[in-house]
Amino acid sequence: MLTPFYDKSVLFEEIRAFLLAYAPYDPSEITYLTTLEGDLGISGLDADEFMYEFFKRFDIDYTGFELSKYFGPEGFSRKTTIYDLLVEDLIEATYQKKWIDPVV
Numbered sequence: 001m002l003t004p005f006y007d008k009s010v011l012f013e014e015i016r017a018f019l020l021a022y023a024p025y026d027p028s029e030i031t032y033l034t035t036l037e038g039d040l041g042i043s044g045l046d047a048d049e050f051m052y053e054f055f056k057r058f059d060i061d062y063t064g065f066e067l068s069k070y071f072g073p074e075g076f077s078r079k080t081t082i083y084d085l086l087v088e089d090l091i092e093a094t095y096q097k098k099w100i101d102p103v104v
Helices: 008-022 044-057 087-096
Strands: none
Touching (some): 008 044, 008 087
């Protein structure tokens, strides 16, 4: 289990390491404003698996999280989603230990 984090720059490094373990992204391309679907290409079933592992790894209450709000199905246009999640959104959820809907 992770120890509590209070410094968001530490959280950023933890989440970047998690992303790099998930897929071989260029570390320099992952910033606070990197989008999961648009920049990293995470969508469809991959997005479902990624978010499940993210919530589990960082022990986040994901009540209210709706996958289709943030990720389109594989092979379709992103225009079906409402909002493209940012790494910054993952940091905030990790910091709060619960899902914070960035669209509200």
